[in-house]
Amino acid sequence: MNEEYDVIVLGTGLTECILSGIMSVNGKKVLHMDRNPYYGGESASITPLEDLCKRFKIPGAPPASMGRGRDWNVDLIPKFLMANGQLVKMLLFTEVTRYLDFKVTEGSFVYKGGKIYKVPSTEAEALASSLMGLFEKRRFRKFLVYVANFDENDPQTFEGIDPKKTSMREVYKKFDLGQDVIDFTGHALALYRTDEYLDQPCCETINRIKLYSKSLARYGKSPYLYPLYGLGELPQGFARLSAIYGGTYMLNKPIEEIIMQNGKVIGIKSEGEIAHCKQLICAPSYVKDRVEKVGQVIRVICILSHPIKNTNDANS
Secondary structure (H helix, E strand, C coil), X not given: CCCEEEEEEECCCHHHHHHHHHHHHCCCCEEEECCCCCCCHHHCEECCHHHHHHHCCCCCCCCHHHCCHXXXXXXXXXXXXXXXXXXXXXXXXXXXXXXXXXEECCCCEEEECXXXXXXXXXXXXXXXXXXXXXXXXXXXXXXXXXXXXXXXXXXXXXXXXCCCCCEHHHHHHHCCCCHHHHHHHHHHHCCCCCCHHHHCECHHHHHHXXXXXXXXXXXXXXXXXXXXXXXXXXXXXXXXXXXXXXXEEECCCCCCEEEEECCEEEEEEECCEEEEEEEEEECHHHCHHHCCCCCCCXXXXXXXXXXXXXXXXXXX
16 A cells, blocks of 8 residues: 555545546556445445344344345435436446446336326326326327427527527416426426426526436336446446556455645545555545534435335336
8 A cells, every 4th residue: 555646545435436537547556445344425326224223223133024134225315317427438448347336227107296196208198197288188198299409509409599598487488388387397307306497597407407308218117227236336347447457446445544745635544554646536524624614414214114105106
């Protein structure tokens, strides 16, 4: 470890692993360390189940009815990949896909008025769906055709809308869409958490709906992909890429000090040893004195013993 590196990376979250992978491919000498004994940092997949109990200080062993602890991968920050999104393109471009197995989720559902509805994934499903009435469906179809043809670089596809100025609220009005359809489009297709987007320029929202449609067109069941063995596979895939190109990995290494000289980082100290570097990349948790907390997210992980009603017993 007592060597000079081009780059030292601390933390094995997805961002850190993508960067170390890209740097190694570009011929840089990379040392990548993590204080945890596993990959993934904040967005790790915890396995076996016993480790999850330890992590959240749940006393005793998991009940026998939950099967083998090794069969579980529990994501600390659950996410899906859009089948046609940037991350999938990056995985294909860097060929990290060869280290991963993906699964298409079996459907996407929306909870409205106390009931669960399937988000339609085909035209036939859309016509049969009780999410909206018949005339509403026709108007919605017109809107989707407009979105599919929309290209922000081709003004002929705008139909009187200015993507940089017209708000999404005005676009919905132009197509005469009702509140139910607006809620469904904004939250189930464009995946916004709040309604603030309504008064912002429509370009971003239209591109989000386009991404949803294109992702859906790829596999037909739903637009979402998921790594078969949990999200922790993603950082590991990029870590393998880095290792193939000469990157050095060390897990379970406590970082005692980031060594500075004249206001610049020159290395790090771990277990009494010093590694020198020209550049340091690290997760925020390694430099707590240099980051400012601006908010927090409260998550809950639910483990269900049965499929959810009205989902046709979908596995996922």
